[in-house]
Amino acid sequence: MTENPGQTKELGVALLGMGTVGAEVARILVENADDLAARVGARLVIRGIAVRNTERDRGLKELGLKKSLLTDDAEALVGRDDVDIVVEVMGGIEPTRSLMLSAFKAGKSVVTANKALLAEYTGQLADAANKARADLYFEAAVAGAIPVIRPLQQSLAGDSVELVAGIVNGTTNFILSNMAEHGDPYEIVLKEAGRLGYAEADPTADVEGYDAASKAAILASIAFHTRVKADDVHREGITGVTAADIEAAKAFDCTIKLLAICEKFTDASGAQRVSARVYPALVPVKHPLASVDGAYNAVFVEAENAGRLMFYGAGAGGAPTASAVMGDLVAAARNKVVSGRGPRDSAYAKLPIAPIGEVLTRYYVAMEVTDRPGVLSAVANEFSARDVSISTVRQQADTPDQGARLVILTHKAPDAALSATVEALKKLDVVTAVSSVLRLEGTND
Amino acid sequence: MTENPGQTKELGVALLGMGTVGAEVARILVENADDLAARVGARLVIRGIAVRNTERDRGLKELGLKKSLLTDDAEALVGRDDVDIVVEVMGGIEPTRSLMLSAFKAGKSVVTANKALLAEYTGQLADAANKARADLYFEAAVAGAIPVIRPLQQSLAGDSVELVAGIVNGTTNFILSNMAEHGDPYEIVLKEAGRLGYAEADPTADVEGYDAASKAAILASIAFHTRVKADDVHREGITGVTAADIEAAKAFDCTIKLLAICEKFTDASGAQRVSARVYPALVPVKHPLASVDGAYNAVFVEAENAGRLMFYGAGAGGAPTASAVMGDLVAAARNKVVSGRGPRDSAYAKLPIAPIGEVLTRYYVAMEVTDRPGVLSAVANEFSARDVSISTVRQQADTPDQGARLVILTHKAPDAALSATVEALKKLDVVTAVSSVLRLEGTND
Numbered sequence: 096m097t098e099n100p101g102q103t104k105e106l107g108v109a110l111l112g113m114g115t116v117g118a119e120v121a122r123i124l125v126e127n128a129d130d131l132a133a134r135v136g137a138r139l140v141i142r143g144i145a146v147r148n149t150e151r152d153r154g155l156k157e158l159g160l161k162k163s164l165l166t167d168d169a170e171a172l173v174g175r176d177d178v179d180i181v182v183e184v185m186g187g188i189e190p191t192r193s194l195m196l197s198a199f200k201a202g203k204s205v206v207t208a209n210k211a212l213l214a215e216y217t218g219q220l221a222d223a224a225n226k227a228r229a230d231l232y233f234e235a236a237v238a239g240a241i242p243v244i245r246p247l248q249q250s251l252a253g254d255s256v257e258l259v260a261g262i263v264n265g266t267t268n269f270i271l272s273n274m275a276e277h278g279d280p281y282e283i284v285l286k287e288a289g290r291l292g293y294a295e296a297d298p299t300a301d302v303e304g305y306d307a308a309s310k311a312a313i314l315a316s317i318a319f320h321t322r323v324k325a326d327d328v329h330r331e332g333i334t335g336v337t338a339a340d341i342e343a344a345k346a347f348d349c350t351i352k353l354l355a356i357c358e359k360f361t362d363a364s365g366a367q368r369v370s371a372r373v374y375p376a377l378v379p380v381k382h383p384l385a386s387v388d389g390a391y392n393a394v395f396v397e398a399e400n401a402g403r404l405m406f407y408g409a410g411a412g413g414a415p416t417a418s419a420v421m422g423d424l425v426a427a428a429r430n431k432v433v434s435g436r437g438p439r440d441s442a443y444a445k446l447p448i449a450p451i452g453e454v455l456t457r458y459y460v461a462m463e464v465t466d467r468p469g470v471l472s473a474v475a476n477e478f479s480a481r482d483v484s485i486s487t488v489r490q491q492a493d494t495p496d497q498g499a500r501l502v503i504l505t506h507k508a509p510d511a512a513l514s515a516t517v518e519a520l521k522k523l524d525v526v527t528a529v530s531s532v533l534r535l536e537g538t539n540d
Numbered sequence: 541m542t543e544n545p546g547q548t549k550e551l552g553v554a555l556l557g558m559g560t561v562g563a564e565v566a567r568i569l570v571e572n573a574d575d576l577a578a579r580v581g582a583r584l585v586i587r588g589i590a591v592r593n594t595e596r597d598r599g600l601k602e603l604g605l606k607k608s609l610l611t612d613d614a615e616a617l618v619g620r621d622d623v624d625i626v627v628e629v630m631g632g633i634e635p636t637r638s639l640m641l642s643a644f645k646a647g648k649s650v651v652t653a654n655k656a657l658l659a660e661y662t663g664q665l666a667d668a669a670n671k672a673r674a675d676l677y678f679e680a681a682v683a684g685a686i687p688v689i690r691p692l693q694q695s696l697a698g699d700s701v702e703l704v705a706g707i708v709n710g711t712t713n714f715i716l717s718n719m720a721e722h723g724d725p726y727e728i729v730l731k732e733a734g735r736l737g738y739a740e741a742d743p744t745a746d747v748e749g750y751d752a753a754s755k756a757a758i759l760a761s762i763a764f765h766t767r768v769k770a771d772d773v774h775r776e777g778i779t780g781v782t783a784a785d786i787e788a789a790k791a792f793d794c795t796i797k798l799l800a801i802c803e804k805f806t807d808a809s810g811a812q813r814v815s816a817r818v819y820p821a822l823v824p825v826k827h828p829l830a831s832v833d834g835a836y837n838a839v840f841v842e843a844e845n846a847g848r849l850m851f852y853g854a855g856a857g858g859a860p861t862a863s864a865v866m867g868d869l870v871a872a873a874r875n876k877v878v879s880g881r882g883p884r885d886s887a888y889a890k891l892p893i894a895p896i897g898e899v900l901t902r903y904y905v906a907m908e909v910t911d912r913p914g915v916l917s918a919v920a921n922e923f924s925a926r927d928v929s930i931s932t933v934r935q936q937a938d939t940p941d942q943g944a945r946l947v948i949l950t951h952k953a954p955d956a957a958l959s960a961t962v963e964a965l966k967k968l969d970v971v972t973a974v975s976s977v978l979r980l981e982g983t984n985d
Contacts, residue, residue: 123698123845133888134697134765234695240846242687242695250679250687252579253568253866320579383852386831400568400863401685401853407828408849418845421698426883429697435880438871443578 104137106428107177109203110144111169111194112185113153116208116235117144119417120182120424125158131421135428142178145169145185173198180427182420183207184235192216199223199231204427206420208235214309214325217316221440230430230437232423237310238263238392240415241408242422247317247396248438255399256318259357260536263310265390265411266301267333267353269293271341271375272388275350280338293390303332304373307355314394315357315371320444323357323371329451331374340531343461343502346489347535349377350385354536359446360455368449375533377459382537452511457486457535459504460517463527466499470525474501477519483508498527504535549582551873552622554648555589556614556639557630558598561653561680562589564862565627565869570603576866580873587623590614590630618643625872627865628652629680637661644668644676649872651865653680659754659770662761666885675875675882677868682755683708683837685860686853687867692762692841693883700844701763704802705981708755710835710856711746712778712798714738716786716820717833720795725783738835748777749818752800759839760802760816765889768802768816774896776819785976788906788947791934794822795830799981804891805900813894820978822904827982897956902931902980904949905962908972911944915970919946922964928953943972949980 108124110117124131124139132138141164146153149165156162166172173181173194181198183205185191191212198205200223207213213220213236224231234244238261247256262268266288273284285302288294300306308328315323333353344351358370378385383405387393392410397403409415430436464470471488478485484506491500505513520526553569555562569576569584577583586609591598594610601607611617618626618639626643628650630636636657640650645668652658658665658681669676679689683706692701707713711733718729730747733739745751753773760768778798789796803815823830828850832838837855842848854860875881909915916933923930929951936945950958965971 119845127698127700130700130765130889131698134886240843241849242691245690245695246687249871250690250867251863252870253572253576253868254863255572255575320575398685398863400564400859400866402857402860404686404851404853406849406851409847412847414845415847418696418699418843421845422695423698425697426694429883430880433881435875436878438874441579444575 103132104432105140106135106137106179106431107142107175108139108424109142109172109175109178109181111181111183113144113146114184115413116184116416116420118153119413120184120420121160122158123417123421125160131425135425136432137428139424139428142175143172145172169194170197173203174201178203179431180424181205182424183209184420188212188215195220196223199227199229202227202229204230204431206232206423206427208233208416208420210236210306210309210313214312217313217440218322218442225439228436230427231440232427232437233313234423235416235419237313238394239408239410239412240418241392241394241406241410243314243394243406244317246406247314251396251398251401252438254401256396257359257399258397259314259318259394260384261310261314261355261394262352262384262387262392263355263394263410264301264307264353265392266294266298267307268387268392269390270302271333271336271351271353274336274338275341278338281334281336302334304330304353307353307373311355311357311371311373314355315369316442318357319359319369319446320441321369321446322442323369323448327371327448329372329374333375335531336375337531340461340533343491344377347377347487347504348380349535350380351375351533352378352384354378356536358454362449362453367446369446370449370451370454372451372454376536377533378537384537452509452514454510455507456510456513457505457507457538458513459502459531459533459535460520460529461500461502461531462520462529463498464501465525465527471501473523473525474503474520477516477523478505481512481516483512483516548577549877550585551580551582551624551876552587552620553584553869554587554617554620554623554626556626556628558589558591559629560858561629561861561865563598564858565629565865566605567603568862568866570605576870580870581877582873584869584873587620588617590617614639615642618648619646624648624876625869626650627869628654629865633657633660640665641668644672644674647672647674649675649876651677651868651872653678653861653865655681655751655754655758659757662758662885663767663887670884673881675872676885677872677882678758679868680861680864682758683839683851684853684855684857685863686837686839686851686855688759688839688851689762691851692759696841696843696846697883699846701841702804702844703842704759704763704839705829706755706759706800706837706839707797707829707832708800708837708839708855709746709752709798710837711739711743712752713832713837714835715747716778716781716796716798719781719783720786723783723787726779726781747779749775749798752798752818756800756802756816756818759800760814761887763802764804764814764891765886766814766891767887768814768893772816772893774817774819778820780976781820782976785906785978788936789822792822792932792949793825794980795825796820796978797823797829799823801981803899807894807898812891814891815894815896815899817896817899821981822978823982829982897954897959899955900952901955901958902950902952902983903958904947904976904978904980905965905974906945906947906976907965907974908943909946910970910972916946918968918970919948919965922961922968923950926957926961928957928961
């Protein structure tokens with residue numbers, strides 16, 4: 096902290112990145128400077144802004160900031176003596192990770208929104224922060240403005256979290272909500288999402304669930320005090336979800352959502368395991384997550400003592416994400432003022448991560464079958480042969496070629512048994528095609 | 541902190557009170573001792589439990605706790621050298637306040653669930669905590685297990701909160717939800733709530749809005765960095781809400797909820813003011829708060845950058861409230877371990893509190909009128925005479941005595957103008973009775 100005799104104390108901030116979020120962070124730091132100073136007990140002063148291209152106009156003048164704050168030497172900026180806190184909103188893995196390690200080495204605290212980096216390197220970064228007695232905050236990495244990291248890490252620190260189920264990707268939620276509302280097919284709605292700015296030119300990270308998987312890894316790590324990486328997360332995207340699936344879900348009083356699920360459970364041997372998975376799933380319309388529509392995010396939590404909680408809000412966007420960054424920045428700054436620190440990374444539990452095959456889930460299976468006697472018996476036989484109990488069977492209107500559509504909901508069974516059943520169904524003569532396999536979540540059966 | 545050479549560090553906890561919440565806190569401290577130790581970095585050990593009657597069996601044996609932990613000398617317990625953190629779940633104003641001040645004087649941190657005490661004495665208690673460089677945490681005082689104090693105080697510390705609107709009283713929400721679902725009158729549902737344990741023998745604090753007003757004062761204080769006391773909160777209860785009101789609300793696609801509203805606004809002179817108020821209000825069914833039913837609580841927040849957020853969960857009950865207490869206890873303990881401290885009380889903004897008359901609200905007015913030409917014109921005239929703009933007029937089915945029921949929704953207007961209009965309506969010849977006056981919240985008109 097820089098001491099200015101006779102003046103208010105200052106804390107220096109290095110801003111890495113000046114994209115949508117970075118620009119909003121700079122704006123808030125300038126516009127709310129007095130309030131922030133009162134809340135922190137020191138003035139937050141931007142010492143420099145690291146960008147790739149220092150020539151581009153970034154609206155600094157309108158904010159009353161000097162253009163000379165821009166630098167393309169992020170390493171030098173992070174190392175400056177008058178920088179106390181580094182705000183990383185540049186994204187990417189390298190050189191971002193190295194810059195953060197440099198920051199910790201120099202005793203600076205770091206606030207980041209970088210989910211991909213955290214989902215891979217939280218352990219290394221947290222260790223570096225601990226060694227330096229500095230803070231690593233990352234509320235903005237999951238679900239934008241919605242406070243979810245802090246509630247899990249602090250508010251529920253005396254409880255035992257059993258389930259986190261989140262709608263944490265706005266693009267896919269926009270697509271699925273619109274498919275449900277208008278009955279349009281996936282490809283049409285994806286195009287519309289791109290046109291409206293809800294989907295990127297290459298939507299792979301969103302629609303294939305990579306983005307949600309990173310967030311699931313971060314949420315599971317915190318909820319279960321166990322290191323979970325993106326690769327530990329079972330991942331399925333929404334590209335296979337059809338208008339017919341959404342129709343069928345409605346018939347079961349359900350809607351389809353891309354969920355990031357983090358679950359703690361006791362396996363057959365009595366040991367605790369955790370599971371982290373991302374897939375599109377049927378959710379009963381009465382479940383609080385079912386009504387979270389459009390680009391909104393929500394995170395549903397079940398804890399032993401707190402019971403069922405839900406956090407809802409804007410999951411993306413410059414200003415909402417900047418709000419989360421600013422909350423962390425104020426926390427890190429308050430800690431600098433009192434020479435304290437925030438909650439340390441907690442990974443003591445080291446719970447083993449269960450492969451998807453061992454996880455108990457419910458399946459929704461839609462198939463085209465020949466329309467003759469004995470079909471249901473042959474199909475049901477494949478389920479019972481693998482100890483999978485059927486909850487509901489629904490035969491839908493005959494298809495044009497005189498076949499029929501059979502939709503089955505199962506009770507909970509190990510995912511491996513369910514997926515083996517589906518493979519067996521595909522080989523049955525009476526089954527023309529297994530058109531859809533989705534899970535059903537948010538029920539207690 | 542007690543140092544045991546060669547052993548894990550210990551932190552001593554004094555538990556004041558052993559009611560529903562206290563018993564759950566003791567249970568969690570015992571059952572989750574190892575996890576808590578790993579999360580805190582020190583073992584949390586109960587040094588004593590202050591109760592009025594030390595003879596009563598409180599299930600300590602089942603928890604493996606010695607009966608000798610019970611004491612009726614709370615002052616001595618709080619003052620013990622081996623007590624680091626005081627958990628106050630005994631309730632009441634005195635001797636509770638004095639005990640908390642003693643705790644701070646001795647450098648101990650305090651975790652409390654005492655909304656009535658906080659709504660009156662937060663300033664004094666926070667000053668004592670600051671002086672001692674100790675922590676005062678109170679997540680459990682508002683909305684049970686739902687993290688709402690910490691999100692407002694920390695997650696949104698870099699944002700500007702504009703509105704907090706909460707369903708923060710489970711008793712009244714149970715009553716209003718049941719009235720809406722079954723169409724039963726208030727008195728019948730209140731009895732049912734009492735029978736099911738959702739309402740106390742004397743339900744005054746809940747149904748007259750005193751409980752919600754305490755919580756509104758706490759929420760407003762934190763959200764606006766301004767000291768707001770329970771007396772500053774405008775308060776109306778739900779005893780006057782009728783089945784007819786709920787019917788009429790449905791006709792406007794609304795439901796009726798008891799809301800605790802904390803709002804920051806700019807007055808006519810351009811100055812910022814805050815308002816805190818509790819009353820039953822019509823809420824559009826599409827608003828996230830409308831679907832919060834039964835004994836659940838929810839807090840809706842609007843902030844300049846974060847946008848709209850909502851926090852939802854169990855608002856009362858032993859285990860949920862204990863979960864919130866435990867989160868605070870872990871936070872206070874972590875701070876003791878690193879000799880740090882949590883966020884200090886922040887009341888720098890000192891915004892003036894607007895009297896209810898100056899607050900802009902929308903009114904719902906139901907009245908019995910004589911069924912003859914010119915009635916609507918006479919009624920409308922009283923609104924326009926006070927610059928109150930009418931949004932919707934609905935004439936309901938004729939009443940048995942050949943009168944009619946007129947229901948009017950207004951646009952936003954100063955509450956004083958609205959209430960003057962209602963007084964004038966009562967004096968009109970054509971108005972037999974003004975049967976109901978409620979506000980409409982959760983719209984942008």
